[in-house]
Amino acid sequence: MTDAITFKPYPTRPTISVVLPIYTDTAMTIACIESALPNIIAHPHAILVLVNDASPEADMATTLAQIVARYPEHVVLLTNEQNLGFVGSVNRGMQYQVTHDVVLLNSDVIVANDWLERLQREIYRYENAATMTPLSNNTTICTFPDFLQDNVIPFDLSVAQIDAVFATSTYACVDAPTGVGFCMYIKRSALNAVGYFDEAAFGRGYGEENDFCQRAIAQGLVNYITPNLYVYHQGGVSFGEEKQQLIENACKIIDQRYPSYHADVQKFIAADPLRPARLYQMAKLIASFDLPKVLHISHGMGGGVDQHIEELSAILSTDAAHLLLVPHDDKGGATLSLSTSRQADRLYFQLPEQIDNLHEILRQLGITLIHYHHTFQCSSDLFVLPKILDLPYQITIHDYYLLGGNPTLSDETGVYPGYFDETLENPLYPYPKNMTRESFRATHRELLEQADRVIFPSQAARQIFGDIYHLPHVIIAYHAEPERKVTQSVKPIMKKTRYQVGILGAVSREKGADFLEAVAVYAKKSQYPIDFIILGYGYKTLKNVNTTGPYVRDELLQLMQHHDIDMIFFPARWPETYSYTLSYALHAQLPIFAPNVGAFPERLSGRDWTQLFNYLGAPENTADALWHFIQSGGQVDTIDTSTVQANFYQTNYLSLSLSPKSSLNIIPEQLFNIDAKPKFILKSGEKSAVWLWKIYTHPKMRWVNYVIPFSVRRAVKRLLSRQPIHDLVKKHDK
Structure with a gap:
């Protein structure tokens, strides 16, 4: 990946006009100017050209005039008598000095160093370069660290700190179908060959740089992205509320002028040539700062475990770096992400063959603490990481898998009998191949018993887990949930002619799907005015129960409001160790009807308009009790929760971590195994979406754009799959 090309000296550095179009947000504009000016002034041949596009803000003109007065040799101010729009202002700035190279800089950008x-220097490495764009946090194909995402700045570092790490590299620049105009260098020779931006077509902004870059390609020039420079881009300040309409209009024009453009962009995204550089830069960034570095190890299967890791990482995002190691199959494959974001770049290892590489990368990164969350499908090589790397570690018990492979302690009917039964077996949860209960526990015994901490998310979980393992260092701590208020007062059920009873999440047998169906059938037979609705889905179609389908968890509160939910019913048949869906119900301030098992009793302790029911009772009795609760309410008895450590994650979680050490050593790139990729299996709908995309992007099929509206094409794609098309194409092609 490291570029062997040496920098080409040029006798006289071309003069540069840094063009900054300005409209609103005086404070952001001043921050941009103050970040850019030091290096503009230090450069022997550069000026800053400010273009005030008739800003409506009263203090903008005065503030800009003061800057010019302070730096008359370095700053020029052009003022439009009337608003010309973004492209008109940029063109005016580019034409101020017709011999200068140009750097376009948006007013919501912060640069450094x-x-x-x-x-x-980057653009003049390449004689055929028309444009050069750096990496940033929020710039589509140029984003860092997570590709195509709106990223927060990692670890609460400054732009200068991150860019200082980038400045140590000389990675090859990448040929792209377009540059991105937030911070884009344009050679004057390219402007002379291609012309200025198309003001008539893109006057208000968006799409103008894509059009220019496509015209440059037609002239035999190349648009490059450099992974050796980082800037910050807030995004959207220049265009405000009209942004979406501008984007849609620009897409139509680009599609008409350059029929292969969107296909080329998707090919670039699928190939993702910047991935190696992003991984190297992120690894250097993690290694170079004095922060605790936590390696989370889990099963990577979603659910509450993943949510806990993501939210814990977010809470401590400025206090520690968080990495994630999960299996990607049951044959020894492992995936290392350099953050816990779902969109994070990943490294793939085949264990045990590549375990030494994994060990060395973790050493070089400076991991200071390991946190096991789940071991399902994890190679046993991962169990000895603390010993190999000489690191402290802790384990969170998210379910009961470690007792014997059955995470829910349920029987073949999906029901927990009320106690842990050594003889109980569930065919849904067989032991790993060639393992018995005894050998399964032996595999995990040392990992558990020698842990520096074993964390239980509820008192009930600790009690049920029992003493099969000797656990000398136990912590009981509820998951940290700063985004949800779980101790709010309850809104009582108001009298109505019919009541909407909500059930949250993916409802399996263990989550009570069959029991819920029996309750709903009896409630209808009894003519109770109750409608049952799963905000989510069941493992099968349930009689007398409506479903809304899968959702993004951030939408759950809105879903409850949209469906006018009066109360929440939890029909769970196993002792949940925590229950995030319960947290959402608490945050929504809704009455709750929950089973008297697992974490429910203690988490609902003393709560008004809340009732516990006998989860082993008959569904008819539960339906009767539910109807009585709707009419009369209830309150849960207070339970002693004194063994729960409050604010543990905020105050004590990182206390086990070793003292962090920074390293400026370059991690050997051969350790990263960049080309290793796991095999993916696409579902039938996903395959159909990919083939439709390939047909649609074929040059001879571009007429589809004009015959089938975009909204229809998008609806068909979403029907087939909700995953981004570039992800599906990438998986298909692999």
């Missing part, structure tokens, strides 16, 4: 010097 010797940014201009390096950006110019």
Whole structure:
């Protein structure tokens, strides 16, 4: 990946006009100017051209005039008598000095260090370059660290700190179908060959740089992205509320002018040539700062475990770096993500063959603490990481898998009998191949018993887990949930002619799907005015129960409001160790009807308009009790929760971590095994979506754009799959 090309000296550095179009947000604009000016002033041949596009803000003109007065040799102010729009302002700035190279800089960008010097140096590495764009946090194909995402700045570092790490590299720049105009260098020779931006077509902004870059390609020039420079881009400030309409209009024009453009962009995204550089830069960034570095190990199967890891990482995002190691199959494959984000770049290892590589990368990154969340499908090589790396570690018990392979302690009917039964077996949860209960526990015994901490998310979980393992260092701590208020007062059920009873999430047998169906059937037979609705889905179609389908968890509160839910019913048949869906119900301030098992009693302790029912009782009795609760309410008895450590994650979680050490050593790139990829299996709908996309993007099929509206094409794609098309194409092609 490291570029062997040496920097080409040029006798006289071309003069640069840094063009900054300005409309609103005086404070952000000033921050941009103050970040850019030091290196503009330091550059022997550069000026800053401010273009005030008739800003409506009263203090904008005065503030800009003061800057010009302070730096008359370095700053020029052009003021439009009337608003020309973004493209008109950019063109005016580019034409101010018709011999200068140009750097376009949006007013919502923060640059640092010797940014201009390096950006110019990068573009002049390539004689055929028309444009050069750096990496940033929120710039579509140029984003870092997570591709195509709106990223927060990692670890609460400054732009200068991150860019200083980028400045140590000389990775090859990447040929792209377009540059991105937030911070884009344009050679004057390219402007002379291609012309200025198309003001008539893109006057208000969006799409103008894509059009320019496509015209440059037609002239035999290349648009490059450099992974050796980082800037911050807030995004959207320049265009405000009209952004979406501008994007849609620009897409139509680009599609008409350059029929292969969107296919080329998707090919670029699927190939993702910047991935190696992003991984190297992120690894260097993690290694170079004095922060605790936590390696989370889990099953990677979603659900509450993944949610806990993501939210814990978010809570401590400024206090520690968080990495994630999960199996990607049951044959020894493992995936290392350099953050816990779902969109994070990943490294793939085949264990045990590549375990030494994994060990060395973790050493070089400076991991200071290991946190096991689940071991399902994990290679046993991962169990000895603390010993190999000489690191402290802790384990969170998210379910009961470690007792004997059955995470719910349920029998073949999906019901927990009320106690842990050594003889109980559930065919849904067989032991790993060639293992018995005894050998399964032996595999995990040392890992559990020698842990520096074993964390239980409820008192009930600790009690049920029992003493099969000797656990000398136990912590009971509820999951940290800063985004949800779980102790709010309850809104009572108001008298109505019919009541909407909500059930949350993916309802399996263990979550009570069959029991819920029996309750709903009896309630209808008894003519209770109750409608049962799963905000989510069941493992099968349930009689007398409506479903809304899968949802993004951030939408759950809105779903409850949209469906006018009066109360929440939890029909769970196993002792949940925590229950995030319960947290959402608590945050919604809704009455709750829950089973008297697992974490429910203690988490609902003393709560008004809340009732526990006998989860082993008959569904008819439960339906009667539910109807009585709707009419009369109830309150849960208070339970002693004194063994629960409050605010543990905020105050004590990182206390086990070793003292972090920074390293400026370059991690050997051969350790990263960049080309290793797991095999993916696409579902039938996903395959159909990919083939439709390939047909649609074929040059001879571009007429589809004009015959079938975009909204229809999008609806068909979403019907087939909700995953981004570039992800599906990438998986298909692999």
